[in-house]
Amino acid sequence: MLGFIIQRLLQAIGVMAVMSVIVFCGVYAIGNPIDIVIPPEATQEIRDAAIQRLGLDKPLYEQYFIFMGNLLQGDLGRSFVYNIPVLELIGGRLPATLELVLISVISATVLGVSLGIYAGYRPDSWVSKTIMAVSVLGFSVPSFWVGLILILFFAVNLGWLPAGGRGDTVEIWGVAWSFPTLDGLSHIVLPAVNLALFKLAMMIRLARAGTREIMLTDTVKFARAAGLSEGTILRRHLLKLISIPIITVFGLELGSTLAFAVVTETIFSWPGVGKLIIDSIGVLDRPVMVAYLILVAFLFVTINFVIDLVFALIDPRVRKGATA
Amino acid sequence: MKYKKFLAPLAFALGLSAAGAASAQTLTMGVRGGPESMDPHFSALGSHAEAAKHIFDTLVWSGTDLQIEPGLAESWAPVDEDTWEFKLRKGVKFHDGSDFDAEDVKFSIERIPAVSGPTTTTIYVRRVASVDIIDPHTIHINTDGQAATLPNDFIRLFIVSSEAAADYSTPETAAEGFNSGAAAIGTGPYKYVSWEPKGDLVLEKNPDYWRGDGAWEQVIRKEIPNDSSRLAALKAGQVDVINYVSSVDYLALERDADIDAIKGDSVYIMNLQLDQREDTPLVRAIDGSDLDANPFRDLKVRQAIDHAIDRQTMVDIVLEGLGKPANQMMPPGFFGSSEDIPMPAYDPTKAKELLADAGYPDGFEVDLYCTADRLPGDGAICQGLGQMLTQVGIKTNVNAISKTVYFPAQARLEYSMFMNGWGTLTGEASYTLGGLAHTNNPDVKLGAFNRIEYSNPEVDELLQSGAKMMDPDQRRATYEQAMEKVMADKAYISLVQLQTVWGAKAGTVEFTPRFDEDTLAFFIKPAN
Numbered sequence A: 001m002l003g004f005i006i007q008r009l010l011q012a013i014g015v016m017a018v019m020s021v022i023v024f025c026g027v028y029a030i031g032n033p034i035d036i037v038i039p040p041e042a043t044q045e046i047r048d049a050a051i052q053r054l055g056l057d058k059p060l061y062e063q064y065f066i067f068m069g070n071l072l073q074g075d076l077g078r079s080f081v082y083n084i085p086v087l088e089l090i091g092g093r094l095p096a097t098l099e100l101v102l103i104s105v106i107s108a109t110v111l112g113v114s115l116g117i118y119a120g121y122r123p124d125s126w127v128s129k130t131i132m133a134v135s136v137l138g139f140s141v142p143s144f145w146v147g148l149i150l151i152l153f154f155a156v157n158l159g160w161l162p163a164g165g166r167g168d169t170v171e172i173w174g175v176a177w178s179f180p181t182l183d184g185l186s187h188i189v190l191p192a193v194n195l196a197l198f199k200l201a202m203m204i205r206l207a208r209a210g211t212r213e214i215m216l217t218d219t220v221k222f223a224r225a226a227g228l229s230e231g232t233i234l235r236r237h238l239l240k241l242i243s244i245p246i247i248t249v250f251g252l253e254l255g256s257t258l259a260f261a262v263v264t265e266t267i268f269s270w271p272g273v274g275k276l277i278i279d280s281i282g283v284l285d286r287p288v289m290v291a292y293l294i295l296v297a298f299l300f301v302t303i304n305f306v307i308d309l310v311f312a313l314i315d316p317r318v319r320k321g322a323t324a
Numbered sequence B: 001m002k003y004k005k006f007l008a009p010l011a012f013a014l015g016l017s018a019a020g021a022a023s024a025q026t027l028t029m030g031v032r033g034g035p036e037s038m039d040p041h042f043s044a045l046g047s048h049a050e051a052a053k054h055i056f057d058t059l060v061w062s063g064t065d066l067q068i069e070p071g072l073a074e075s076w077a078p079v080d081e082d083t084w085e086f087k088l089r090k091g092v093k094f095h096d097g098s099d100f101d102a103e104d105v106k107f108s109i110e111r112i113p114a115v116s117g118p119t120t121t122t123i124y125v126r127r128v129a130s131v132d133i134i135d136p137h138t139i140h141i142n143t144d145g146q147a148a149t150l151p152n153d154f155i156r157l158f159i160v161s162s163e164a165a166a167d168y169s170t171p172e173t174a175a176e177g178f179n180s181g182a183a184a185i186g187t188g189p190y191k192y193v194s195w196e197p198k199g200d201l202v203l204e205k206n207p208d209y210w211r212g213d214g215a216w217e218q219v220i221r222k223e224i225p226n227d228s229s230r231l232a233a234l235k236a237g238q239v240d241v242i243n244y245v246s247s248v249d250y251l252a253l254e255r256d257a258d259i260d261a262i263k264g265d266s267v268y269i270m271n272l273q274l275d276q277r278e279d280t281p282l283v284r285a286i287d288g289s290d291l292d293a294n295p296f297r298d299l300k301v302r303q304a305i306d307h308a309i310d311r312q313t314m315v316d317i318v319l320e321g322l323g324k325p326a327n328q329m330m331p332p333g334f335f336g337s338s339e340d341i342p343m344p345a346y347d348p349t350k351a352k353e354l355l356a357d358a359g360y361p362d363g364f365e366v367d368l369y370c371t372a373d374r375l376p377g378d379g380a381i382c383q384g385l386g387q388m389l390t391q392v393g394i395k396t397n398v399n400a401i402s403k404t405v406y407f408p409a410q411a412r413l414e415y416s417m418f419m420n421g422w423g424t425l426t427g428e429a430s431y432t433l434g435g436l437a438h439t440n441n442p443d444v445k446l447g448a449f450n451r452i453e454y455s456n457p458e459v460d461e462l463l464q465s466g467a468k469m470m471d472p473d474q475r476r477a478t479y480e481q482a483m484e485k486v487m488a489d490k491a492y493i494s495l496v497q498l499q500t501v502w503g504a505k506a507g508t509v510e511f512t513p514r515f516d517e518d519t520l521a522f523f524i525k526p527a528n
Helices: A002-030 A044-053 A060-072 A086-121 A126-140 A143-157 A182-215 A218-225 A230-259 A262-267 A273-282 A286-314 A316-323 B002-019 B046-055 B102-115 B121-125 B150-156 B171-179 B227-235 B247-254 B299-308 B311-318 B348-357 B378-391 B403-411 B429-436 B457-466 B472-489
Strands: A170-172 A175-177 B026-031 B060-062 B068-070 B073-080 B083-088 B128-135 B138-143 B190-195 B200-205 B218-223 B259-274 B323-325 B364-371 B394-401 B417-423 B492-505
Touching (some): A002 A060, A002 A286, A002 B403, A044 B121, A060 A286, A086 A126, A086 A175, A086 A182, A086 A262, A086 A273, A086 A286, A143 A182, A143 A262, A143 B227, A182 A218, A182 A230, A230 A273, A230 A286, A262 B227, A273 A286, A273 B403, B026 B227, B046 B190, B068 B073, B068 B150, B083 B102, B102 B121, B102 B128, B102 B138, B102 B171, B121 B150, B227 B247, B227 B492, B247 B492, B299 B378, B299 B394, B299 B492, B311 B323, B311 B492, B364 B378, B364 B403, B378 B394, B394 B403, B429 B457, B429 B472, B457 B472, B472 B492
Parallel strands (some): B026 B218, B364 B394, B364 B417
Antiparallel strands (some): A170 A175, B060 B068, B073 B083, B128 B138, B190 B200, B200 B218, B323 B492
16 A cells, blocks of 8 residues: 555656646747736836846746756745745635535535436436436536526526625635635535536436446346345445446546636636636746646646545455555 | 525525625725736736725826826926926825825835836836935936936836835835735825735725825725626626726627716727838748748838728727727827828728739738737737738738737747737827837837837937927927828838726716726716
């Protein structure tokens, strides 16, 4: 097990190093950030001074090694645009993204798996057919459009919920969260629904396909022959057997939603990290871009690692394979 | 019907606090961009200065039409060739109760080079050599050579408190000191309460403001960069005023009785720029072979392009009416705009004749580059331009791209024909012509944004002499003459002047749109 963890850790470091090189070179290829942000009255001298102050006059490899040197000391650098440490900038916005994404992914999974199992268990009922029809919508309608319609309907026409932004926050363990307040919750509802729709549809389809397959297997036949109730079969046998692909997808979705909830965050003016990264790309704020993508790589590697551990807990075959 | 009964009270409870946000004493503004720091000297970005104007005052004020007016300086006059005297306003107090005096001005000017970010504010003090305090309310600014437009440079020179900001004037400490509010002490109409990057800036009224009593007890400036979201926030009642309503939404708002759409002229003019180098990269014959020479060096070709453009259609169709045809690089009425420049006529037949005369009876092919995400309608204007030019035989491949890619490539001189907006933010011609029309020459600090290697010795001569003229009338005439020459050369072809739209809840507020597009809470009054 220890070897497994060490191997994963080395893998993570490798991925993050490659990521930093790609982002560094990519941003360098687009051009000099100074040309985007410099005001029109600037003379050549002023331009040169600004370039020098940001260290952009040094060759690319030197800039890279300076960055990596600082990184190893735990310093991700300062944002060109805000002149505050990148970690502070990202850390200040991470809770907003975290609460939005967790609420939407978890509720999508709980609801999606329940509906999916029902649809797989009674495939011919009209309820199941309705569920499946609606899930197609979740897949096929672009989320920015759904977001705009949600705002138009619930915020503008009905006036029930706010059109965007984050609500009142309370401090828990020194971090500002908005979900414990009523105002905060009312702000979360629409973006969370917007973010959850696609995942809900996917979870429904995944759970349904798994259920239909498992219900025809010998395991279920024997369980029924042994006189177990249908409820017990569903809970104890079926749920365990369909959960492996669902957990894999859950992990990947959690990671990608955390990293790239950009569309929803933009439409709902949600002050999360997705919006930060898009804005940073817009002005080539390289320290923020590189630091953020390195963190995302780290996040994905961690999530995959946790998923592997969870597999081992659920599936004895995986567990035995790992120890053998 | 049951679910409605269940949902309605729930939604009412949830929506309650949102609706409560808009009270009479509070003005909530939804704006496209925000400050990058609470340090006013960090960035020269328009949205940064706009936010800073709420907390800090400038030495010289620029009015609604960008005319210069007294700010913290009551008057100014040149003492000799390279010295300006500024008389400071008496009895002005900072938010912490301390007095404003010459020490604060000197301190503010001197801290700029140390704390400025990449969008550098050193441009405002680029002509300042040194500052002498004569008495607490008189200062002398010694300039680096003659600087006739020094007061124009000072319209964004914010004055911070020399006491409060004393410990927060190095690159490492400035952001921390100002963002926490400790040093964000100004003389402006509102006091700092809280701010988070890309989030809300919360302000409260400064009861001792020297301009008089403000209308709002509290001002909240919310950053909502997405155009649709900003409008939705206004319609949902979360904000009272928004800026930059898109042209598409403007049409819908015209028919909406709940929302007032307020239209104002913008300083931004879209200019088509034609590379004047002997060798230009992105032009070729129709069959793909190389041309013998750069066609844009031929005046007839440039005139043909000018005649091929239907500016009125551009305004009416492409911009949905949110603009005006432009015949020069500055709006009419600005210092140095000429009234003698004719509006170019749309005449495709003549354009074809001119092209044939110039030796291109079959036309040629060119790649046109424009920004697509910087100003309202820029991408659409680019598309329209491509079609109009193709109709007279210049096969135009339209590339409307992100400003992130466009500006660095433009600075590397990679384009042959390109279009972007230019705003004369100072309201006078030395800013625009000095940057774009003078031969690029670092020795005289002119022409830094001339990316087409345009060079007309007569224009250079006029611009250099104009920069030294202390007599405003004489200077105005010189710049008008330079503008006429530049526009006659047609290396820069001005297309349209943009217009900007603000949205507000119908009948709630009154304000006059500003040319520089600033949305300033102090000048927004409740309608009664």
